[in-house]
Amino acid sequence: MRKAWVIAQNTFHEALRKKTMYMLLVFALLIIGASRFFSFLTAEEEMKMIKDVSFYGIEFCGALIAIFGALGAVSGEIDRRTIYTLLSKPITRTNFIVGKFMGQVLILLVNYLIICAFFIGLLLIKKSVPNVDVFKTLLLIFVELMLISSITLAIATFASDAFNIIFSFFLYITGHLISYGRQMLDRLENVVLKGLGDMLYTLVPNYENFNIRDKVVVGVSVSWSYVVKTLGYGVIYIVIAMLIAVYFFQKREV
Amino acid sequence: MALIETRELTKIYELGRKRTVVGLDKVSLQIEEGEIFGILGPNGSGKTTCLKLLLGVLFPTSGESFIMGKTPYDVEMKQHVGFLPENPYYYDYLTGPELLRFYARLFGIDPKVIPAKIEELLNLVSLWDARRLALRNYSKGMLERIGLAAALVNDPKILIFDEPTTGLDPIGCKETRNLLIELNKKGKTILLSSHFLSEVERVCSRIAIFHRGHLTKVGPMQGLMATYQAENLEDLFVKVIEEFDRNNPA
Numbered sequence: 268m269r270k271a272w273v274i275a276q277n278t279f280h281e282a283l284r285k286k287t288m289y290m291l292l293v294f295a296l297l298i299i300g301a302s303r304f305f306s307f308l309t310a311e312e313e314m315k316m317i318k319d320v321s322f323y324g325i326e327f328c329g330a331l332i333a334i335f336g337a338l339g340a341v342s343g344e345i346d347r348r349t350i351y352t353l354l355s356k357p358i359t360r361t362n363f364i365v366g367k368f369m370g371q372v373l374i375l376l377v378n379y380l381i382i383c384a385f386f387i388g389l390l391l392i393k394k395s396v397p398n399v400d401v402f403k404t405l406l407l408i409f410v411e412l413m414l415i416s417s418i419t420l421a422i423a424t425f426a427s428d429a430f431n432i433i434f435s436f437f438l439y440i441t442g443h444l445i446s447y448g449r450q451m452l453d454r455l456e457n458v459v460l461k462g463l464g465d466m467l468y469t470l471v472p473n474y475e476n477f478n479i480r481d482k483v484v485v486g487v488s489v490s491w492s493y494v495v496k497t498l499g500y501g502v503i504y505i506v507i508a509m510l511i512a513v514y515f516f517q518k519r520e521v
Numbered sequence: 522m523a524l525i526e527t528r529e530l531t532k533i534y535e536l537g538r539k540r541t542v543v544g545l546d547k548v549s550l551q552i553e554e555g556e557i558f559g560i561l562g563p564n565g566s567g568k569t570t571c572l573k574l575l576l577g578v579l580f581p582t583s584g585e586s587f588i589m590g591k592t593p594y595d596v597e598m599k600q601h602v603g604f605l606p607e608n609p610y611y612y613d614y615l616t617g618p619e620l621l622r623f624y625a626r627l628f629g630i631d632p633k634v635i636p637a638k639i640e641e642l643l644n645l646v647s648l649w650d651a652r653r654l655a656l657r658n659y660s661k662g663m664l665e666r667i668g669l670a671a672a673l674v675n676d677p678k679i680l681i682f683d684e685p686t687t688g689l690d691p692i693g694c695k696e697t698r699n700l701l702i703e704l705n706k707k708g709k710t711i712l713l714s715s716h717f718l719s720e721v722e723r724v725c726s727r728i729a730i731f732h733r734g735h736l737t738k739v740g741p742m743q744g745l746m747a748t749y750q751a752e753n754l755e756d757l758f759v760k761v762i763e764e765f766d767r768n769n770p771a
Binding site (some may be wrong): 269270273274277279281284347348349350351352353354355356357358359518520521 | 574576577578579580594596597598599602604606608609610611612614615623624626627628631671681765770
């Protein structure tokens with residue numbers, strides 16, 4: 268783990284020097300800041316709008332940071348040929364993948380904390396003290412982003428960047444629509460299609476599980492047991508994604 | 522068992538559409554402890570492929586290789602190996618000391634001794650004055666020298682150098698050559714792949730000549746030169762390659 272941590276720190280330092288991350292961070296802050304322009308609404312409606320737009324902005328920009336951050340994590344090292352010197356050192360390929368993921372989580376965490384601090388600051392300016400449900404929402408979004416990052420990293424171990432970016436975004440959209448797809452599936456009579464649909468439903472992570480903002484925005488509380496179950500769901504998928512990443516990278520010629 | 526050994530090591534590259542290229546064909550080599558062993562060959566002859574297979578960067582199609590009796594994927598073995606790749610590429614946003622610190626931490630070197638080690642290595646390769654410069658601002662020669670420093674950060678028993686004098690001026694070449702001899706006197710085994718035959722001739726005791734993925738000749742340099750009645754290593758090299766091409770038309 269110590270060696271994975273060394274790689275994680277190097278990955279994080281590399282990201283600090285990349286302008287892409289700063290652009291996405293600024294974009295997220297702009298979206299949150301823009302939600303202030305709903306002052307023509309009533310105070311209650313304005314607060315709902317600020318929370319809704321901000322949660323959406325945090326999640327969407329966070330997903331962009333997660334995907335673009337993980338996208339070049341493996342291919343970047345191979346294209347730059349820094350992988351040759353790295354693999355000649357006393358590290359395993361598992362160390363490398365785990366270290367890269369830890370680095371991506373660090374990148375996400377720092378960006379996320381800045382964005383969340385801005386959002387909380389905005390709420391406080393509007394004299395609205397965030398309740399525990401706001402923090403539950405932010406926590407679940409963060410785990411969703413870690414999951415997106417782990418899947419993009421896993422795909423990066425065996426596919427090109429072009430395929431990865433398309434597939435990662437496809438999975439992001441599908442993961443959010445899969446609950447609706449499930450309802451349509453139940454109405455299907457074709458056994459083959461229903462079977463394929465069932466398989467897809469099982470394999471594709473349901474990102475909507477992490478989305479509790481619709482409830483929190485209207486003041487409905489979400490239980491801690493739901494949060495813990497969803498965190499567990501996310502962790503299981505992350506572990507599966509990491510196992511896939513390690514498996515493919517062990518076999519990859521660099 | 523020799524310190525570095527390959528047994529019928531073969532690598533066939535698949536280029537897609539059922540096209541293949543033989544990178545290495547049944548190469549069996551033994552390199553003993555304390556040698557400076559040179560690997561020569563034209564471009565594309567399999568030298569770098571052989572080194573990458575030894576280090577586990579590539580996977581062989583068949584055959585085996587061992588360093589210190591361990592497979593290329595053994596982490597413990599790599600604690601004792603220093604590698605300088607051809608045209609070294611590093612994280613260009615790092616400075617020289619940052620790069621060396623990164624590698625030193627991967628080797629598990631005590632953090633307390635790392636600063637002194639970095640200073641020693643940078644002075645050894647004459648890069649101490651450039652310590653605040655990011656690697657993206659390094660010249661080609663400077664990149665080779667920081668690569669050399671990086672290969673020595675763990676005080677390895679075995680050094681594997683792929684074209685270590687590429688991009689170096691004549692003074693740099695001489696300094697590198699002297700460094701290799703000095704390191705060998707300290708008991709380090711050096712496996713050196715190079716196009717610069719004059720450099721190989723001055724430092725290596727035994728050599729292997731590769732051509733089109735095949736190990737054409739291996740043995741003591743002086744012995745091979747005597748066998749082929751070659752005036753110098755360049756003469757030997759040309760004669761061996763021409764003989765192989767005559768006997769194995771492409």
